[in-house]
Amino acid sequence: MDPKQFLTTSGVIIVAGKGGVGKTAVSAALAMASSSVGLRTLIIEVEGKSGLASLFDSEQLSYSDIQLIAPRLGVGEVTARTVLPEDALLDYLKDHGLKRISGRLVSTGALDVVATAVPGISDILVLGKIKQLERSGKYDLIIVDAPAAGHAITFLRSASGLEDAVKVGPINTQAKDVLGLLNDPARCRVVLVTAPEETPVNELIETAYSLEDEVGVSLGPVVVNGVLAELRGLELSTEQAATEAGISLTAAEAEHLADAAQFRLKRTALQRAQLDRMAQELPLAQLLLPYVFTTQLGPEGMTTLADSLLSAIRDLPEPTNLPEAPKG
Amino acid sequence: MSLESVVAQSHVIVCCGSGGVGKTTTAAVIALHAALQGRKTVVVTIDPARRLADALGLAGLTNEPAQIPGLPEGSGQMWAMMLDTKATFDGLVLRYATDANQTAAILNNSFYRNISGSLSGTQEYMAAEKLYELAIESDYDLVVVDTPPTRNALDFLEAPKRLAKFLDHRLYKVLMLPTRGIVKAVNVAAQTLLRSISKVVGAEVIADAIAFFGAFEGMEEGFKERAGKVDDLLSEPSTAFILIASPHADTMAEAKFFASRLKELKITVRALIVNRMQPNFSSTTQDGSTQAPAETLAARLEGTALGDQYRCLADARHLALGEQKHLVGLAAELAPAPVVQVAVQSFEVSNMATLQMLGEAMFATEVTSQA
Numbered sequence: 001m002d003p004k005q006f007l008t009t010s011g012v013i014i015v016a017g018k019g020g021v022g023k024t025a026v027s028a029a030l031a032m033a034s035s036s037v038g039l040r041t042l043i044i045e046v047e048g049k050s051g052l053a054s055l056f057d058s059e060q061l062s063y064s065d066i067q068l069i070a071p072r073l074g075v076g077e078v079t080a081r082t083v084l085p086e087d088a089l090l091d092y093l094k095d096h097g098l099k100r101i102s103g104r105l106v107s108t109g110a111l112d113v114v115a116t117a118v119p120g121i122s123d124i125l126v127l128g129k130i131k132q133l134e135r136s137g138k139y140d141l142i143i144v145d146a147p148a149a150g151h152a153i154t155f156l157r158s159a160s161g162l163e164d165a166v167k168v169g170p171i172n173t174q175a176k177d178v179l180g181l182l183n184d185p186a187r188c189r190v191v192l193v194t195a196p197e198e199t200p201v202n203e204l205i206e207t208a209y210s211l212e213d214e215v216g217v218s219l220g221p222v223v224v225n226g227v228l229a230e231l232r233g234l235e236l237s238t239e240q241a242a243t244e245a246g247i248s249l250t251a252a253e254a255e256h257l258a259d260a261a262q263f264r265l266k267r268t269a270l271q272r273a274q275l276d277r278m279a280q281e282l283p284l285a286q287l288l289l290p291y292v293f294t295t296q297l298g299p300e301g302m303t304t305l306a307d308s309l310l311s312a313i314r315d316l317p318e319p320t321n322l323p324e325a326p327k328g
Numbered sequence: 329m330s331l332e333s334v335v336a337q338s339h340v341i342v343c344c345g346s347g348g349v350g351k352t353t354t355a356a357v358i359a360l361h362a363a364l365q366g367r368k369t370v371v372v373t374i375d376p377a378r379r380l381a382d383a384l385g386l387a388g389l390t391n392e393p394a395q396i397p398g399l400p401e402g403s404g405q406m407w408a409m410m411l412d413t414k415a416t417f418d419g420l421v422l423r424y425a426t427d428a429n430q431t432a433a434i435l436n437n438s439f440y441r442n443i444s445g446s447l448s449g450t451q452e453y454m455a456a457e458k459l460y461e462l463a464i465e466s467d468y469d470l471v472v473v474d475t476p477p478t479r480n481a482l483d484f485l486e487a488p489k490r491l492a493k494f495l496d497h498r499l500y501k502v503l504m505l506p507t508r509g510i511v512k513a514v515n516v517a518a519q520t521l522l523r524s525i526s527k528v529v530g531a532e533v534i535a536d537a538i539a540f541f542g543a544f545e546g547m548e549e550g551f552k553e554r555a556g557k558v559d560d561l562l563s564e565p566s567t568a569f570i571l572i573a574s575p576h577a578d579t580m581a582e583a584k585f586f587a588s589r590l591k592e593l594k595i596t597v598r599a600l601i602v603n604r605m606q607p608n609f610s611s612t613t614q615d616g617s618t619q620a621p622a623e624t625l626a627a628r629l630e631g632t633a634l635g636d637q638y639r640c641l642a643d644a645r646h647l648a649l650g651e652q653k654h655l656v657g658l659a660a661e662l663a664p665a666p667v668v669q670v671a672v673q674s675f676e677v678s679n680m681a682t683l684q685m686l687g688e689a690m691f692a693t694e695v696t697s698q699a
Contacts, residue, residue, distance in 0.1 A: 295653075297577075
């Protein structure tokens with residue numbers, strides 16, 4: 001599938017997954033891929049602290065856009081910002097003519113009580129702000145680095161919950177608007193991220209079904225991050241491999257090579273089993289990203305991830321049910 | 329000091345750390361290890377990981393501890409449960425309500441149903457509450473608790489205080505005025521604030537909240553006292569905080585952040601467990617010079633089977649070296665706490681046997697201490 005077509009299927013992509021699977025790196029790789037096909041891209045961070053800034057060697061994110069990739073011919077600008085509940089609330093109050101009380105709401109701690117009284121209110125304010133950014137027309141693609149999986153469901157369910165709980169007034173309107181965004185596949189999709197391991201795969205499958213059933217949001221392909229490359233030469237015994245290469249190894253060296261090879265073979269076998277199981281239990285395409293052998297992804301590792309993502313997208317089959325509008 | 333002796337000396341173990349570092353599994357491994365040594369242990373998990381229940385041979389975990397079957401002869405007992413926030417909160421209401429009417433009025437109130445569900449903060453508080461019930465009101469020798477996977481897992485420590493603060497809140501007092509009927513000049517400013525809030529969230533929310541606080545009347549003291557006791561338990565010397573991490577740069581940074589916050593709260597981290605460390609397949613550990621040749625040979629032999637094998641070895645060593653570098657700073661921060669490095673395993677933890685294997689790896693690991 002053409003990457004540009006894939007990346008413009010919806011204006012918002014929400015990236016969600018269990019903690020530790022590399023959700024932020026995948027969000028960044030998506031943004032780089034999107035930029036490389038000329039799309040103006042915004043990354044939104046909803047939990048404040050994140051490793052996003054360090055992936056781009058950038059300053060810390062704030063409530064206004066900062067530039068991560070500058071636009072040039074054929075390359076879209078990438079910017080990033082946070083949307084935290086406190087800031088979204090202040091914006092919301094300002095928009096509703098309540099700027100006067102906003103400071104006191106925060107300083108007296110009344111905000112905490114309100115948030116307690118109306119669960120999901122913080123989430124709906126954040127989603128409302130995202131919807132506003134989507135409607136601004138300033139971006140071709142908005143990538144939301146969502147809260148970790150368990151909370152992602154609560155986060156996305158807040159709209160339908162609040163629509164029921166608060167029947168009238170501005171919050172109800174806000175909830176309806178957000179539902180309009182979440183339930184429209186042409187505006188919003190969720191991309192779930194996992195590692196090729198049992199626990200995150202289980203959690204991903206459960207999350208996928210509850211998002212579809214409870215939120216009614218459409219799901220894009222699954223991104224599997226950290227897939228170990230299968231090295232074919234590991235199948236051969238170390239002695240045979242050494243003989244073949246015409247090299248004599250010390251006993252210790254041969255042992256280290258053999259141990260490392262055995263270990264990796266076991267891990268790749270486990271990984272293959274998990275990928276197969278996921279394919280069987282969840283009818284979603286899988287985009288595989290390679291394991292990068294580093295403890296700290298920097299610009300170089302990010303380029304590897306973005307390139308792999310683009311080539312995995314190209315390998316996706318063409319969509320069968322094409323939209324009715326003629327394509328350019 | 330080894331992990332072994334930390335566990336042996338503790339009555340309560342709190343496992344802290346960010347999401348995805350293997351907290352739940354580590355908590356289960358510790359409880360199992362102590363049970364195999366003859367103690368009666370219980371592990372409280374927050375994460376509804378079905379896999380853990382499966383691994384423990386249980387059909388599922390509930391809010392009441394269930395005993396794990398199949399421990400070898402001569403062991404103690406291991407029990408496991410999964411925190412149900414709402415059920416635990418309901419239990420607290422039942423305990424402190426003066427009569428059945430009060431209980432019903434609270435349990436049926438929609439404001440209560442909102443705050444007692446999975447709302448942030450409530451889960452942490454109920455985890456602390458459950459911990460207290462198990463540690464003080466039951467006869468377990470060791471209670472191991474997994475903290476909620478919130479961004480700031482230390483909310484767990486502040487949760488008991490937070491509920492007390494919530495009940496003390498000014499707005500709450502304003503809400504209470506009409507029902508308490510105190511004849512007193514109404515705080516005009518506060519009433520204005522309240523009206524503005526109802527404009528935003530709707531009047532029914534405020535009405536529900538007033539009804540809830542009305543029904544709650546008389547119970548605040550009991551709740552606050554309980555919160556104080558839970559807080560005390562967490563500062564007992566027999567309560568050990570263990571920090572769990574994985575060797576990735578971002579989780580290490582998060583672990584450092586936890587460590588400094590715990591220090592501020594005057595809590596000592598008794599051990600650091602770093603899961604999923606990359607083995608370096610080398611007899612000369614810590615020797616950087618072994619890494620270059622593997623890398624060079626991998627490049628020179630590229631395309632051959634031996635080249636693949638050198639690539640595999642070079643990848644492993646490169647990663648292992650990087651991980652050790654990240655670990656140094658954190659280990660120094662937590663000194664003299666033992667640092668336990670658990671290698672990434674070539675099996676998945678899926679039953680009691682593999683859980684026990686992971687335990688052996690964790691407790692057998694040579695401990696590096698800065699003491």
